[in-house]
Amino acid sequence: MMSVIIYIAVMAGVTYLVRMLPFTLFRKQIKSQFIRSVLYYLPYAVLAAMTFPGIFYSTGNTVTAAVGTLVALVLAYFDLPLIVVAIAAALSAFGVGFLV
Amino acid sequence: MRSDYLKGMYHGLPIGLGYLSVSFGFGITAVNAGLSVLEAVGISLTNLTSAGQVAGVAIIAAAGTLIEMIITQLVINIRYSLMAISLSQKVDGSFNTLQRLLVSFGITDEIYAVAIAQPNKISATYMKGLILTPMIGWVCGTLLGAVAGNLLPQMLTATMGIMLYGMFIAIILPPAKKQHSIILAIGLAVAINTLLYYCLPMINSGFAVVISALLSSVVTALFFPVKEGE
Structure with missing residues (x-):
């Protein structure tokens, strides 16, 4: 088993370079409309794939997780702040945990 | 100069509060995945990103390869490159190379969103303030989550694992409507x-x-x- 420190160093190094290199070196806009479009959609696709189906296994119980997911979807749909959506999802999953 | 710093810190306050609760969930996730409290805090201190950290912890827990770690971090965090390019055209003359090296560390979705929404060019001092409060929230939240993950009842900490996912939904759903x-x-x-x-x-x-x-x-x-x- 590799040392966790090495993993963390690699993780931090890559994450920093991804931010630092363009911010320090690039001063012009990317010309290719295709690449710009891919980069535009990428964050949404990444977060969506990270969330589903992972969210259903995030509480250790599929039913409480599904309720939390539903609450998060409804509150996010009505543009509630990130913190409210996150806490409400956890609280609702916790509350339903007493019933199932 | 000083007022710019305070203004940045003030603008970063709601982000910091949000991060505090979300990173609490990350701290729990990390400890549940077998990491120590120090390792969990170390990740938050050196990475300052939500999705990348969650994916990174999953790779560590699964004893994945470093190549896997590099490619995963690269693809998940490549959005920061786009934000960095966009932000590099928003900064004023106070940004020399050293300032760019420092400030680039703190480019996150929320910090970028606040910075880019400012009516005028932004100074390095403002950016440092804007990064400081969210960073304090992110690191403290991770510490609390990692420590309390062992103290709070298992049923409660388990349900908090959903918080980061809830935040992801809250980030992607409103723009998708439009x-x-x-x-x-x-x-x-x-x-x-x-x-x-x-x-x-x-x-x-x-x-x-x-x-x-x-x-x-x-x-x-x-x-x-x-x-x-x-």
Whole structure:
């Protein structure tokens, strides 16, 4: 088993370079409309794939997780702040945990 | 100078409060995955990113390869490159190379969103303030979550694992309502990732996310190219 420190160093190094290199070196806009479009959609696709189906296994119980997911979807749909959506999802999953 | 710093810190306050609760969830996730409190805090202190950290912890827990770690971090965090390019055109003359090296560390979705929404050019001092408060929230929240993860009842800490996912939903859903091509990007990514998850479970979950996201973004970009100014 590799040392966790090495993993963390690699993780931090890559994450920093991804931010630092363009911010320090690039001063012009990317010309290719295709690449710009891919980069535009990428964050949404990444977060969506990270969330589903992972969210259903995030509480250790599929039913409480599904309720939390539903609450998060409804509150996010009505543009509630990130913190409210996150806490409400956890609280609702916790509350339903007493019933199932 | 000083007022710019305070203004940045003040603008960063709501972000910091949000991060405090979300990173609490990350701290719990990390400890549940077998990391120590120090390692969990170390990750938050050196990475300052939500999605990348969650994926990174999954790779550490699964004893994945460093190549996997590099590619996963690269693809998940590549959005920061786009934000960094966009932000580099918003900064004023106070940004020398050293300032750029420092400030680039703190480019996150929320910090970028606040910075880019400012009416005028932004100074390095302002950016440092804007990064400081969220960073304090992120690190303290991780520490609390990692420590309390061992103290709070298991049932409560387990349900808090959903918090980061809740935040992800809150980030992607509101823009998707306004722009329907984003719904396609989200739907494709979820469909591909779900398929990989159940049909090819041997693929590491962080890697599956990368494959799904890239495929989905490329297809969506082909059908709905983004025009200038969007």
